[in-house]
Amino acid sequence: MWWRGRVMVGGERRASGRGRLPVMGLAVAAGLLTAAELSGCGFTPMYAQGGVASGLTAIEVKVPQGRVAYLLREDLDDALGRDKTAAPIWRLDVVIGQTRIPLGLTENDVAERYALGVKVHYSLTEIATGKVAVAGDAASEASYDSASQPYSGIAARQDSQQRAASDVARRIQLALGQWMAQQGKPSGAP
Numbered sequence: 390m391w392w393r394g395r396v397m398v399g400g401e402r403r404a405s406g407r408g409r410l411p412v413m414g415l416a417v418a419a420g421l422l423t424a425a426e427l428s429g430c431g432f433t434p435m436y437a438q439g440g441v442a443s444g445l446t447a448i449e450v451k452v453p454q455g456r457v458a459y460l461l462r463e464d465l466d467d468a469l470g471r472d473k474t475a476a477p478i479w480r481l482d483v484v485i486g487q488t489r490i491p492l493g494l495t496e497n498d499v500a501e502r503y504a505l506g507v508k509v510h511y512s513l514t515e516i517a518t519g520k521v522a523v524a525g526d527a528a529s530e531a532s533y534d535s536a537s538q539p540y541s542g543i544a545a546r547q548d549s550q551q552r553a554a555s556d557v558a559r560r561i562q563l564a565l566g567q568w569m570a571q572q573g574k575p576s577g578a579p
Contacts, residue, residue: 444569445469445562448513449477457507457550458485464558469565477516481565484510492532504532505546507553511561513568523568529556 450465452458461483465471486508491500512524531549536542 444479445566446472447475447478448481448565449479449516450481450483452483453485455485456547457487457554458483460551460554461485461507461509461558464555465561468558468562479522480514480516481561482512482514500535502532502534503546503549504530505549505553506530507550507557509557509561513565523565525561525564527557527560527564529553529560531556 446469448469448471450462450469450471452462465481465483488504488506488508490504490506491502492504493501495501506528507530508526508528510524510526513522514520515522529552531553533545533549536545
């Protein structure tokens with residue numbers, strides 16, 4: 390009858406747990422099936438041993454002089470996991486362009502905010518052959534308040550430079566990781 394499989398709880402009839410076992414079994418089966426499919430398709434996590442990370446750690450970053458260039462190199466070395474004890478296989482050459490656009494002008498034509506733009510052109514070169522393997526562009530923009538106090542204005546500008554450099558470094562890391570996952574083997578590598 391309709392009340393079979395129901396339990397009285399606090400004056401209400403509710404379904405018992407008997408119907409839940411097949412649902413949990415389906416969830417476990419779906420998880421196992423997904424794991425089997427991923428292992429069969431050649432899926433390798435980006436930072437697995439022998440994956441993309443081993444190629445990223447062999448990149449030496451060359452940047453021009455300047456604060457943003459220095460910040461970018463530091464962020465790229467961290468993001469790529471540069472192994473400074475091993476000889477680099479790749480060289481990443483970077484050209485940086487900056488813009489500073491005044492925003493929010495007051496009645497006296499004094500800017501209250503600025504937008505700092507950082508545009509980077511990069512090229513990854515195989516050191517052994519001197520051949521450019523991949524090149525691209527990355528850009529970011531960070532804004533900051535112009536303060537009436539000199540120190541706070543300088544600190545705000547430096548913070549925006551750090552944020553823009555970090556964002557560009559992350560974009561370059563992702564682009565290089567994607568390229569290495571697709572074809573990034575040095576000449577003569579198996």
